[in-house]
Amino acid sequence: MIETRMATERAFLIGVDWERDGWDIESSMAELAQLARSAGLDVVGMLTQRLPHPHQSHYLGAGKLEELKARQAITPYDxxxxxxxxxxxxxxxxxxxxxxxxxxxTALILDIFARRAQTREGRLQVELAQLEYRLPRLTRMWTHLSRQAVGGVGLRGPGETQLEIDRRRARQRITQLRREIAEVRAHRERYRQRRRQNQMPVIALVGYTNAGKSTLLNALAGSDVYVADKLFATLDPTTRRVTLPSGRVVLLTDTVGFIHRLPTMLVAAFRATLEEILEARVLVHVVDITHPRAAEQAATVRQVLAELGAAHYPTLTVLNKIDGIEPNLSPEELVREFDLDGDVVPVSALKGTGLPLLLERLEAKLMEAERVREVTLVLPYDQVRMLHLFHERGHVEDVSYLPYGVRVRGRFPAYLLASLIPQLHPVVEREGQRRPIERMNRYESHIPSPQPFPKHSV
Structure with missing residues (x-):
């Protein structure tokens, strides 16, 4: 049996330095090279040019274009x-x-997404983005598109060009894909609704691609999610249960990584996936602190979150891969050195450094987001089944058994109290004072109902 392999394509990179997004050309081209290697290409050369803006017809200036042609003889590229x-x-x-x-x-990023998509949902979203990108570019894709198709006997007429046929089929496929993705979104919404009913809080990992989000998920949840030193290794959201120091269980979701100049059609196509971020109570922004452009990457993530409508969400910034930088730097020194801001925790997801502190800070951030209240209440014995909810979704500090019920003291989120207290009829206690049922409404007035995060279209 003879094994055949396709030869690796040789790629030559070109770019115009016109400083439209704050990234210098060297960093931007280095990222393009990394994207090329992630797509399985062999980078053989690079050419850049400083211009006010790319040339309208051939991107590079006429002189640089001739230089690029000449490079073909010296360094062949495909x-x-x-x-x-x-x-x-x-x-x-x-x-x-x-x-x-x-x-x-854009086409390169779409190709990488197409290679990495594993689930039906991911493949649908990538195909939709690819078709929306290719539709206006069909005129250059095949030489046969100018041919005309004519009818049979009695049906002859001006006919329809192959280009028009392909455009029509592409539009039909886009319509079908949008319908199927809408069904996926509806399925996800039903799943989220069940999670809301169970009151299980969701924490979302967000960050630049290849920042170490999946490695951190594995470290915190003891899972085996696929991890690779590649851009966009994770496309489909993965959720695992994580136990916080108090014993409370939360859902931790790994999301698709961001990148600067993320194609707009990808954001639109992956709306069903990105909506997982909007369901989170707390965001964990993972930053690769070893990357020379860590500050720019963090700014890109914040910009995308703002576009998604999640800029105001409670966020904890995780400075990952601290094992790869100078030791003995405090979090404050890291923030100053890498020009970052916000509530930060330095960790090494690979080696497990700083994870206990991260869980503690994460629980504190979650309590802050949920407006946790310290209360004492009494469960009547016919409602004692609720005790497991307080253990699961709050922090129970003391339980004592009284003739008229079970007294529970602890810290619990406002949404839990607001949903369960109306079901408790004999006695509620707060600050050492017993209150009968007729004063229940006065007690509830001290517990603000949690305001849902606003839904934003992508």
Missing amino acids: VVLVNDELSPAQLRTLEDELGVKVIDR
């Missing part, structure tokens, strides 16, 4: 990767001039 999203005209002109395949940054 594909040219462009560090921006190209218009259909720019794409067509570059391919005609260079005689090789040209892929822009």
